[in-house]
Amino acid sequence: MQAKLGAHVKQVIQVLVHLPAHSQMGSALSYWSEQAPAPGSLVRVPLGQRELLGVVWDGPAAAAQLPEPEKLRPLAGVLDGIAPLSAAWRQLLEFSASYYQRSIGEVVLAVLPPQLRELSAVQIGRRLKRQTLANAPPTPTAPDCEPVALTPEQSQVLAEFEQDRKPGLLFGATGSGKTEVYLQLVQRLLARSPQAQALVMVPEINLTPQLEARFRARFAPRFGQQALVAMHSGMTPAQRLHSWLAAHSGAARIVLGTRMAIFASMPSLQLIVVDEEHDPSYKSQEGARYSARDLAVYRAQLEGARVILGSATPSLESWHHSRPDGGRYTRLTMASRVGRDASPADGQARLSAQPDGLPQVRRVDMNHQPKHCVFSPPLLEAIAQRVARGEQSMVFLNRRGYAPVLHCRDCDWKSECPHCSAYRVFHKIDRTLRCHHCGFTEPVPRACPACGNPDIAPMGRGTERLEEHLAELLADVRRPNTASASKPEGEPVRIARIDADSTRLKGSLEAQLAQVHAGDIDVLVGTQMIAKGHDFRRITLVAAVNPDGALFSSDFRAPERLFGLLMQAAGRAGRDAGMGSQSEMWLQTFHPHHPLFAALKRHDYPAFAQQQLQERAQAAMPPFSYQALVRAEARTQDIAQGFLSAASAAATTTALAELLEHVSLFPPVPMSIQRIANVERAQMLVESGSRLALQKFLGAWQATLQAQRTQPAGRGLIRWAIDVDPLSI
Ligand code: ADP
Ligand code: ZN
Ligand code: ZN
Numbered sequence: 001m002q003a004k005l006g007a008h009v010k011q012v013i014q015v016l017v018h019l020p021a022h023s024q025m026g027s028a029l030s031y032w033s034e035q036a037p038a039p040g041s042l043v044r045v046p047l048g049q050r051e052l053l054g055v056v057w058d059g060p061a062a063a064a065q066l067p068e069p070e071k072l073r074p075l076a077g078v079l080d081g082i083a084p085l086s087a088a089w090r091q092l093l094e095f096s097a098s099y100y101q102r103s104i105g106e107v108v109l110a111v112l113p114p115q116l117r118e119l120s121a122v123q124i125g126r127r128l129k130r131q132t133l134a135n136a137p138p139t140p141t142a143p144d145c146e147p148v149a150l151t152p153e154q155s156q157v158l159a160e161f162e163q164d165r166k167p168g169l170l171f172g173a174t175g176s177g178k179t180e181v182y183l184q185l186v187q188r189l190l191a192r193s194p195q196a197q198a199l200v201m202v203p204e205i206n207l208t209p210q211l212e213a214r215f216r217a218r219f220a221p222r223f224g225q226q227a228l229v230a231m232h233s234g235m236t237p238a239q240r241l242h243s244w245l246a247a248h249s250g251a252a253r254i255v256l257g258t259r260m261a262i263f264a265s266m267p268s269l270q271l272i273v274v275d276e277e278h279d280p281s282y283k284s285q286e287g288a289r290y291s292a293r294d295l296a297v298y299r300a301q302l303e304g305a306r307v308i309l310g311s312a313t314p315s316l317e318s319w320h321h322s323r324p325d326g327g328r329y330t331r332l333t334m335a336s337r338v339g340r341d342a343s344p345a346d347g348q349a350r351l352s353a354q355p356d357g358l359p360q361v362r363r364v365d366m367n368h369q370p371k372h373c374v375f376s377p378p379l380l381e382a383i384a385q386r387v388a389r390g391e392q393s394m395v396f397l398n399r400r401g402y403a404p405v406l407h408c409r410d411c412d413w414k415s416e417c418p419h420c421s422a423y424r425v426f427h428k429i430d431r432t433l434r435c436h437h438c439g440f441t442e443p444v445p446r447a448c449p450a451c452g453n454p455d456i457a458p459m460g461r462g463t464e465r466l467e468e469h470l471a472e473l474l475a476d477v478r479r480p481n482t483a484s485a486s487k488p489e490g491e492p493v494r495i496a497r498i499d500a501d502s503t504r505l506k507g508s509l510e511a512q513l514a515q516v517h518a519g520d521i522d523v524l525v526g527t528q529m530i531a532k533g534h535d536f537r538r539i540t541l542v543a544a545v546n547p548d549g550a551l552f553s554s555d556f557r558a559p560e561r562l563f564g565l566l567m568q569a570a571g572r573a574g575r576d577a578g579m580g581s582q583s584e585m586w587l588q589t590f591h592p593h594h595p596l597f598a599a600l601k602r603h604d605y606p607a608f609a610q611q612q613l614q615e616r617a618q619a620a621m622p623p624f625s626y627q628a629l630v631r632a633e634a635r636t637q638d639i640a641q642g643f644l645s646a647a648s649a650a651a652t653t654t655a656l657a658e659l660l661e662h663v664s665l666f667p668p669v670p671m672s673i674q675r676i677a678n679v680e681r682a683q684m685l686v687e688s689g690s691r692l693a694l695q696k697f698l699g700a701w702q703a704t705l706q707a708q709r710t711q712p713a714g715r716g717l718i719r720w721a722i723d724v725d726p727l728s729i
Contacts, residue, residue: 014057029054032074037084040085041056081124091302098699115240153177153333153335167297167300173337196268198254201256229242244265248265277314280727382586383523386541393522408453474523479494493522498512563596627685643709664687
């Protein structure tokens, strides 16, 4: 659009700025500009008294209101040292905002490095100059990366992946050499094309240093230190800007990061790796609740790049998508651990499959152990033996993150929902049992409805003080005394606990891990935190003391998460060559014959997945249906639920009713953690057999939800938000 104002020809351009989530202002604002910067350009614009960072936009979201020309203000400036964001990047952001039901302005500005927003154009110009100087291309003196002798499985997987164009799901046991496959893929890509960029994602900041070191060792000698940058929330704002500019300019060939890295601007992106693809950390829990794993697949398709997802225990979604008969992904399998023969005759490490390299799984039937014991005598005995031999044990708790289900220890009754294949959750606040699926609610019974036992309790109770308890039980056990011969009887056991509480201080996790690695700890007690990624070489026993809670959880994904965690924990044991076959994983359970444990004993993820997918298909749960949660927070539970009910009722009476033919709205329920800091929280499930129908409905319903805020039902409401593809319900 052009108009003559005075003597100049000026153009109206649309600019995204950071506006509140459900802003009714529309996402893009209009400004006058004489230069008409290209879409994707970074600009500074006046808004009220402030000057903000904005992005010139041209997508559907920019077709916003066009106010009267004379009211428009001019752009304050263009950051012309930075190339415009690409059309593909803009489309990725359009998709993310619309799929996860947030405003495009919010999402775009939130994924740009904070310093871009804060620094002035002059300051950014200075940064750019410094960085360009530092980016002098590396002298290509170094020879090609050293060739690695691949295992037959690795070669096979690489060949298969390079043959087709589909996303790959690399299903590889812990230690099967998945990281080496990623390294090879990146290496081949960089060798093929002088511009190509690769994005490698890991679920947690803790896992980045190890991986970064491996990538640096491989690629820095040939491509320079600048060729690899990290991107995660543990970096300083200055570091983040540096990495972002390096990726955006193409100087960085490899970007290694956590979920936020999926939004890195990479003009020549050709490969995306998502390691530990099943990890819930890939799903954002605030703002736009995006799944970086799912966006990786979308982005690869958008940019014509390849994508590979890797895991020893894939998400059931990805497993299902890679089914051999007609799945959208290609399944690539590496079943054996990379083994190295300790005394090879020819001086070369011999690679061999080690089917016995995984720990033996032992199930303790708690029905035959002393009543209410936390540690069964055989497990205690096994731990004591390891201590005496100078080996390490890991006691693993999964008490966190599961909504409590009531349980009778005498007859095994559990608080099932009579209407759903789900367990009702115990809500302590009003002593009710509620189904988080259909909303069915009853007061907590005084005694077990099946046998009359008055002692019914949430499953998994009693593990809180486990560390102290264990110290008492092991008080008489001695570890071998290596430091001095003056105490031949040995020293007391050393127990350490690692969980969210013990690692709150910066650096304390690293310090504790160092103690474990140094062999100063005999028994390590902890939550899922210790099951992930850390390489504890001297651990020969891993024990899950109370895994049953996840078998009977209100959350249908709990068994999947438990299986993944236990497999991962088992992978911690006996990583040292030769120790694998002697190491053990102990499970204390009242359900030793549960199919999950049977599959675990055989290290058989495919069997577990098949059984779970069958159950999910029968119950029409994801991946056979699609879900979204609408959450509301208010001063009282009534207000939170009332808001959701009203929005639900409004949907059935308006034009939306037609879309509801393929979408089910369930009644609102309090969230498992019902109250936080005096704010009451409620949620409501929306389900559909069609992703498209769900998307259409949610998109149209937004306005209705927003309108409810100003209705009587919205009075006292603090906030509401939609979570598409939620990971827990
Ligand atoms: P994963 O990522 O599947 O757990 P890694 O890639 O970390 O497995 O490999 C496990 C171990 O085996 C590492 O110490 C790695 O250096 C080694 N390794 C992997 N592939 C090879 C290979 N082709 N030759 C020799 N050692 C290898
Ligand atoms: Zn009972
Ligand atoms: Zn129900």
